[in-house]
Amino acid sequence: xxxxxxxxxxxxxxxxxxxxxxxxxxxxxxxxxxxxxxxxxxxxxxxxxxxxxxxxxxxxxxxxxxxxxxxxxxxxxxxxxxxxxxxxxx
Numbered sequence: 001x002x003x004x005x006x007x008x009x010x011x012x013x014x015x016x017x018x019x020x021x022x023x024x025x026x027x028x029x030x031x032x033x034x035x036x037x038x039x040x041x042x043x044x045x046x047x048x049x050x051x052x053x054x055x056x057x058x059x060x061x062x063x064x065x066x067x068x069x070x071x072x073x074x075x076x077x078x079x080x081x082x083x084x085x086x087x088x089x090x
Contacts (some may be wrong), residue, residue, distance in 0.1 A: 004074055006039075007082040017070035018087060025042035027069065028088050031062040035081025 006012045018027065031039065038059050042051040043066070054066050057077050074085040 003084065004072075004087075005084045006074055006076050007084060008037075008080045009076050010038035010054075011080065012085075013073035014071050018068075018072065020068045025068045026065040027067070027072075028065045029062065029072070030086045031074070032084050033059060033061055033081055034084075035079070036084070037076045037079030037081030037083055039074060039076050039083040041066075041085070042073040042075060044071045044073075045069060047071065047083045058066050 002018070003015065004014070029041065031041070033039070038057045040053055040057045041055040043052050043054045051073055055062065055064070057090045072087060074083055076083055
């Protein structure tokens with residue numbers, strides 16, 4: 001389980017590749033929001049690949065399984081609230 005947190009406009013990303021050790025190909029993600037902010041989730045397959053949006057900007061909490069990607073990013077696009085993202089294996 002990994003936890004990342006961002007307050008205000010900006011982004012936080014995984015520093016190392018997320019491993020799919022169980023081979024299920026799914027990446028469960030939960031996001032909670034405190035205060036007012038809009039966030040989006042992005043992923044990529046390599047540190048030098050461009051970020052691809054996995055979940056468009058939204059302000060609601062989220063619990064969803066995505067296709068596995070080794071690198072994830074939580075970006076607050078507006079507001080001064082805090083978004084917290086947990087990533088685990090399924």
